Amino acid sequence: MSAPSEPRAGGPEELVVALAKAGRTKIRYPAELVRDDGVRLTVRAPWAAPGVRDFGFVRFEPGDVFTEHYWRDRWFAVKEVRTGDGGLKGWYCDITRPAVLADGVLAVEDLDLDLWVSADGATVLRLDEDEFEASGLAERDQAAAGAAASALDELERLARSEGLAPLLL
Secondary structure, three states: OOOOEOOEOOEOEEEEEEEEEOOEEEEEEEEEEEEEOOOEEEEEEEOOOOOOEEOOOOEEOOOOEEEEEEEOOOOEEEEEEEOOOOOEEEEEEEEEOOOEEEOOEEEEEEEEEEEEEEOOOOOEEEEOHHHHHHHOHHHHOHHHHHHHHHHHHHHHHHHHOOOOHHHHO
8 A cells, every 4th residue: 555645746646547357457547646545545537538438328528527536445436527617427436446556556446337326416327237247256256246246235325325425525
């Protein structure tokens, strides 16, 4: 675990987010470290994929800004998604193994399960449960599969009760 840090006086600290899935790098992108308290890391980055990704319930597109919260002791990441002019689209939550920061790289392993929460909190969608089932994680690593399922349940419960904002304070 790296030591807690605050952004340097000379400017924001840059790092690379490396998201892996099934043992392979899915995407790497630069991000600005906003906060690291030793347990939770918060980074900010523009939409990193090429072009527009339309999920049907939300569109991620060039100009969108993601404020991403990762934990070293929790099995999820919460990404606040805003338009370029600051309008809140909602929160995209990845179920992941706990994050690791080393040598300027924030490594995160995606475990397929996701949760979407709309800006008004009215829409809460569990996503990719079929991908999770097909991944075979439950057969390979029962403890990790259990932690992933519990993390999704916890996030959904929070989203449907007090919302995700208190988790991110």
